[in-house]
Amino acid sequence: MLWIEGYSIMKKAPINKIIYFSNVDGPGNRTSIFFQGCSFHCHFCHNPETISLCQNCGRCVPQCPAKALRMEGRQVVWEEAKCVQCDTCIHVCQLFASPRVSWLTVEELLSRINRALPYIEGITTSGGDCTLYPDFLKELFSRMHQAGKTCLIDANGAYDFSKDSALLSVCDGIMLDVKAVLPAWHQWLIGQAPDPVLRNLDFLLAQHKLQEVRTVILPGQEEENKATVQYVAHRIQDACDYKIIRYRPFGVKEAYQKELGEMETAVEEAEAYVRLAQSLGASRAYMV
Amino acid sequence: MSDALQVIQDPTLTYRQEVLALARLGEATDHSLVYSDAYYAAKAKGALCDLNEGPMPYRPRYICPDYKLLFQKGCDFLQLDPPRDLLEAVNVLEIFYCHVPSITAYPVYLGDLDKLLEPFVIKEDRAYAKKVLGLFLRNIDRVQTDSFVHADIGPEDSVTGRILLELTEEMQLAIPNLTLRYDPERTSDDFALACVKCMLKTAKPSFANHGMFTREWGEDYAIASCYNGLKIAGGGFTLPRMRLYECALDAKSPEDFLENELPKYIDLQLEYMDKRVKFIVEESSFFKTNFLVTEGFVKQENFTGMFGVVGLAECCNHLLGIKDVKQGFGLNEEATQLGLRIMDAIEKRVSEHVAPYCDAFDHRYRLHAQVGIDSDGMDDSPGTRIPIGAEPCMLDQLEVNEKFHPYFPTGTGDIFKFEETYIKTPEAILPIIKASLARGLRYFSGYLENNDVVRVTGYLVKKSEIEKLRQKKQSLNQVTLFGMGAQDGGHALDRRIQHHEESAHQ
Incomplete structure (x- = not known):
């Protein structure tokens, strides 16, 4: 593919957005860097313009x-x-x-985020899905570590972390989306089977690299929601945070809004899943 | 209708507010103290402003009594012995506060409350101490009914400091204003985080750069009124201000402004200050007979004049012909650089002026970034702030602040409004404050967007009290009226919200 060539030849990555101060992408104050491009096509993605290049x-x-x-x-x-x-x-x-993307080298990206370093605990790379650019991340994270900053990856779970110990060694933690566990549901929702994500869940747990797991609760999808929350809670227990996210139609493509519902997931509904997760041992479950 | 009749018939004024309004009218009828024609002309143009201090000052504008001395030796005039326990201590303070004059008629500095009260608090059961301090805060809120009443805590953690934070959060009062004197060497992260949490919920305390203030004032400095740095056992004689946008209206170019208009107005304001300071010291009775002076709670040599400026952003934008504030000062390097040149010029000229009766300050006045008044509307943004509605991202805004805050030993500050998720992540705010203070920020204020108690420009009001005024009911806090004016004319409550932008996850 054209963009993969571009990436490997120029050692540049497509950056969609930099948010200098974020309080929702890991502990403390962090700079969030959003990469363009994602291998999943989630129906409920609320910034679908970051999926394709x-x-x-x-x-x-x-x-x-x-x-x-x-x-x-x-x-x-x-x-x-x-x-x-x-x-x-x-x-x-x-x-x-989105064509509103800057192709940057690590050096160019650093020159944009250096000014934020005194104020932040670290950076979080996100997307799209930043793990499309593992070599870029390795270089970026090494440089951040030299500056004394922590580096978190926000991942869709498609990338096989077990095959990249170099990336894991420079990454302080991974925030993993587990969107669904029932195969047919995952296939419909995301366009792919859940297996790579679930393998990553187990692998990253064993490596003590899970910072947080996230699940979006869709309104009215009781069986699917329950299966996902039960699966994740059983596995993670108190090893990491479990963020239960209420579905919000904001930003979701119109066609999918019709499929998934134009309503937000009710607070009470999401809270019930937090209690479910906690009752199964995921004591660090919370709702946003 | 006469001004006096208007006051008397105003349904929104409390009795005390009427008395003070009538007193101001009376004060304004005597013109024994004469200023120059050029000054009056500049005032009429709106280029210089006396902040309604009145033509004949009869007390310094801001007074910061030495409360430590009060606790050591009591007060003869008020027949108060040094307190022996917590009840006596708060009683002594409550009485004393009623006799501390200021421009507002209320005490603008209540003391370093944690340091003053800690020896008494630790001798008591914590629950009892909290009860007493709760009543003390209630007394202040209902008796000293003005948001410019200000107390300080820190830099160290203390039982008293913790109790005051708990009560501040529980009681949700606009009075008193509160500042943490923050020192990274002496303020623990745990205490600072407790202050951040309290600040989010009640818009106080603010964070003062202790290192910066200490270098300028020594350890014995107070943060009073909005965010004013002053010397304890001293204060500020007077605070007029240059309205920089209006000062720039006749300038033909930035160079013309810097060479001709700016020095002209600086000199007029200095001349005005000299006259007032001399009058307060030489003519009025305050420094001759007031018990605060005769018993040593304040010393004349610890006062200085505060040289105020307002509207730097609009001044720079006007001089550069910038119409869109979003392309102007704070967001446009050329405009910001011009702002720095203007501040350098003001600082230099004011520091070259030998000021009367400012002995403790090398006979100099000190600069103050005035926060604006309700009648300013959108013409002059507070001090050197970026105009409301044009604020860039928080990092950009802090970087601009860090450049301008060092100019103002007698006070400046900026305010950040946080979106609701921050209540769960105070640890995401503390590093921002710490870094920015280390990089030159003088004073940081914040609050959560949906609070009832909010910081308007430098002072606190309750949004629910503003609503009372709108319904033609009275508000006990005389500053609520300013809050309403600043909200209507200056959109002061519509500042940018620091929020988490929607991230990719869903």
Whole structure:
């Protein structure tokens, strides 16, 4: 694929967004770095524009009302200063991919986040799914460790961590999404089988690298929700936090909103799963 | 209708608020103290502002009594012996506070409450001590009915400090304002975190850069009123302010402003301050007969004049022809650099001026970033703050603050409004405060977006009390009115919220 070539040749990764101060991506104050591209296609993804990578077709360029996009050779180039964040580019894209991405080397990324270092405990790489770029992460994390900062990965669970001890050795913890455990449900919701995620769950637990597991509770999907929460709670016990996330339709593609419901998961419904997880030994379960 | 009749008929004023309003009207009828024509012209233009101090000062604007001395030797005039236990201690303070003058008629500095009361608190059962301190705080809230009343705690952890934090959170009162004097060497993370939690829920305490204040003032400094650094056993004579946007209106260019307009207004304000300081010391009776002076609770040489500025952002934007505040000061390097040049020029010229009766300060006035008043509207943002509505991300905002806060020994500060999830993650806020203080921030305030008690520009009000005024009912706190004006005219409660942007996970 084109973007994989781009990544390996230029040693650059596509960065969608940097949030300098975040209180919800691991302990303390952290800088969150969002990579573009994800191997899962979750129906409930609330920033689906980060899933696919721009293929430089140029369709969005003439449609940009702020003239923040232009073609440079065969590349779509985005000018951040002109952008008004209207999302027109995403909506006209056949892949629903954001062109508002900066391809950065580790050095270039560091030059953007260095100023935040005095204020933060560490960084969290997220996405999309940042584990599409393991070599980039290894270099970035090594540099962060030299600066005395912790590094967390927020992962969709597709990447086989057991085959990359080098990455694990420079990563302080992984926040793993376990979205579903019933195979058919996982296949429908995400487009793939759950096995790699569940293997990672066990492997990372054994390696003491799990920082947190997350499950989104979908409204009314009682059997599936219950199966996931029970499975995760049994396994993790009190080894890490278990974040029970209420489904919110904000940002979810319209077609999927219709499938999954246009309502948020009720607080009481999600709280019942927190209690379920806790009753099974996952004492660090909590709701957001 | 006469101004006096208007006061008398105003349904929203309490009796005490009426008395004070009428007193201000009376004060304004005497013009024995004459200022220059050029000063009056600048005032009429709105370039200089006396903050309604009145034409004839009869007491210093801010007074910070030496409460340690009160506890050591008592007070002859008020017939108070040194306290022997906690009840006596709070009783002595409650009485004394009623006799400390200020521009607001209420005491703007209540003392370092933890240090003063700790010897008494630790001799008592904790529950009993908490009961007494709760009544003490209630007394302050109902008797000293003005949000510029201010108490300090820290830098060290203490039983008293902890109890005060618990009570502050439980009682949800706008009065008194509260500051933690934060020192990374002396304030434990645990105590600082307790302060962050309390700050989120009640908009106080704020965090003062103890190292910075100590370097400028010595250990015996007070944080009084909004966020004013002053010397204990001293205070501030007067605080006028340059409204920098209006000062810049006649300038033909940034250079013209720096070379001609700015020095002209600085000199006018200095001349005005000199006159007032001399009047307070030489003509008014305060420094001759007030018991605070005669018994040594304040010393004249520990006072200084506070040279105020407001509206730096609008000044820079105007000089550079920037119409959109989101492209202006604080977000635009050229505008921010111009701001630094202007502050350098003000600092230099004020420091070259020999000020009367400022013996403890090398005969100099000190700069103050004034927080604005309700009538400023959107013309002049507080001090050197980035205008409300244009605030960039928190990191950018802090970096700008860190550049400007060192200019203001007599006080400056910024306020950050946090989204609800932060209540569960105070440990995500403390490192921000610590880093920023280490990098030059002077004073940090914060609160949670849905609080009832909120920080307006530097002072606290309850949103529920503002609602009372809107319904033409009275509010015991005389500052609620300013809060309503700042909300309506300056959108002061609409500041940016530090929130977790939606992350990828769902």
